[in-house]
Amino acid sequence: MAHQSPQKILSTEQENAFQRDGFLILRGFASPQEVQMLREIAESALDPVIGPAEFEADVRYPGAPTSREAQGGDTPRRLLNALARDLRVRQWATQAAIGKALQSFFGGKIAFLSQCHHNCFMTKSPGFSSQTRWHQDIRYWSFAKPELISFWLALGEEIEENGGLSLIPQSHRQAFTAHQLDAMKFLRDDIEDNQPLIDSAIQTSLQPGDLMFFHSCTFHAAGANLTQERKISLVFTAHAADNLPTPGTRSAQYPSLPFESSQI
Numbered sequence: 001m002a003h004q005s006p007q008k009i010l011s012t013e014q015e016n017a018f019q020r021d022g023f024l025i026l027r028g029f030a031s032p033q034e035v036q037m038l039r040e041i042a043e044s045a046l047d048p049v050i051g052p053a054e055f056e057a058d059v060r061y062p063g064a065p066t067s068r069e070a071q072g073g074d075t076p077r078r079l080l081n082a083l084a085r086d087l088r089v090r091q092w093a094t095q096a097a098i099g100k101a102l103q104s105f106f107g108g109k110i111a112f113l114s115q116c117h118h119n120c121f122m123t124k125s126p127g128f129s130s131q132t133r134w135h136q137d138i139r140y141w142s143f144a145k146p147e148l149i150s151f152w153l154a155l156g157e158e159i160e161e162n163g164g165l166s167l168i169p170q171s172h173r174q175a176f177t178a179h180q181l182d183a184m185k186f187l188r189d190d191i192e193d194n195q196p197l198i199d200s201a202i203q204t205s206l207q208p209g210d211l212m213f214f215h216s217c218t219f220h221a222a223g224a225n226l227t228q229e230r231k232i233s234l235v236f237t238a239h240a241a242d243n244l245p246t247p248g249t250r251s252a253q254y255p256s257l258p259f260e261s262s263q264i
């Protein structure tokens, strides 16, 4: 099993905060030049939409157009397969600093980048964006252990008004009964049992270049974009070397990629 002592790029306090809360924000991680470069790559694929893409109408979340034929039905929600869109995306996503941060979150185990989950530019457009209810990303993923970590780069400001993420701190270590979730594994907001949890949520506020790591079991949600500007984020998911996707599932469709190992 791959297990090395990571070169530290995070303080012990940051590592502890991630383990305790199930998320961690690194402010100003990407430079303004990187943000501009990555944003341009996304924008160049939005009009017309260069597939593969997921559309708001596909998810049928609250506020989404009812079909691809309805008004706003061609509004993209995610530009999929970000890793294949431009070599610079792959280079940014597999950089050593991110690999090392993930390695420390995984207790020293080497991290690998999944091509099968997230791997997208997440877009939220004015007018036709939807609300994403409380959920854990792991609900539809198939790995030996529910221990994956996503990283989310803000390519613009992300606040409540434009559909920035809210998270429930420490929810990644809690056990949930079937009663607390609905048939699609969203956290039910119509029962008393879940209110203290939902009341403990925090609304994130990200600036361009801020990088957020969050655990695949951390409940999160987001509202619609109520502003006039499109929100764009770059999002990936990683797993530890000893936590492999279940053969034959969507999680195993493409091989995971190593992170750069150069000295930091």
Ligand SMILES: O=C(O)CCC(=O)C(=O)O
Binding pocket: 122, 124, 130, 131, 132, 137, 163, 220, 221, 222, 223
């Ligand atoms: O931006 C959003 O609406 C939430 C996205 C999200 O949580 C997801 O796709 O898992």
